[in-house]
Amino acid sequence: MVNSLTKEQKTDRAQQIAAAALTLFEQQSFSQLTMAAIAKQAGVSKGTLFNYYESKESLFMTLLLDGYHQYFDDLTRRIEQCTTFTLADFLQLLLTETANLITTHGLLVRLNALRGPILEQGANMAQTISHRQALYASNERLAQTIQTRVPTLTVAEISQLLLVQSAMISGMMNLAGLDEFNRQPLYDQDFEHFKVNLGPDTVTTFRYYLQGKYPTVVLTKE
Template sequence: MNILTEKQKATRANKIAEAAWRLFETRPFAKITMSEIAKTADVSKGTLFNYFDCKESLFMTLLLTGYQQYFDEVIKLIRAKETLTKNDFMDLLLNQTKVLIETKPTLVRLNALRGPVLEQGANMAQTVSYREKLYAKNQELGEIVATRIPSLTIKDVSQLMLVQSAIISGLMNMSSLNSFNRHPIAKINFENFQINLVEDAVSVFRNYLTGKYPETFTR
């Protein structure tokens, strides 16, 4: 019997995750099959199901681990700053909104599927396990910011990250009204349905920040 060590299991899980991620970079979620993921990862379909009981569970895991990595990046940026004022933090949040959309488009696309698609089939226990890890990372970020900006609580920071995500996902869903299945609709001019995702997300988030925390975030 071939019994894998924990390290070998983690390596195989990462291999499966990377294969699924590569496919999702260029393909719609609905067009990707578990058989295709197994083939791309060079594992048997049976092995794949040993790690993830369905496609939704696999992609939910990709989403939650992807946002853990994103929070880690934000934490590193904050720790690298000698000082962090209220306006510094606001600027960082707005800049990171732009960075998130421009450098992590696959993660942003995946996040837009969380509620309407992924949670409909994902394994609850597995999802909760990874969500707990994401929550812990979110709280770590909140603690770091709240320590340096006493007027903000950990909950404040947590909510700001959630709002950032919600703004991006909402606008991303609406930005596709002038296309169908990621293909532009050429016969009809839907000019007024077009959304500049980066520009509009930053603008909406800025308005939220200055409206909710007028004394904290001044402009």
């Protein structure tokens, strides 16, 4: 029973389930995954899994929110270690991190693309709100850390730039998936003009946006 476990044991069990779900998500599309398969991968009963998450959507929504929470906290620590940090540094960091999210945190951005159309439809609202509050707090800490170093920006403006970055990645991911169906390439079809080079094209699009918003700042191409 979940209630007989200590807080530390519950945390360990939740991490065990999260790791199992992400391992399977690396190999399959969301629609192909089942709670039974996740329970088996985690080495727990299906009943135990449902004690933690009432639906597949709740589980992956939590993974999404917690993943970005950890990412924002890591980014905050890295910025705090910078001896100098200007507006140009911040905008350049946004571009670098756009590529980093796509290449290093692929599972996270895949989940983010599912959030609106799929995850929100079946996720537990109370659980989502709780984890979203933690994510919001980490986002605020990140924005405030940046704002103290770049006082020409407001916390709201910084948060908005992070939202635009997220939206651009998700949008480009959807475009990049036009030549696939359930993560299976459509080999027999030729959709040449629909093809998107996800990382470079997203960074280029975001650079255009930032240069339009901050025309006096020179952004380099990496």
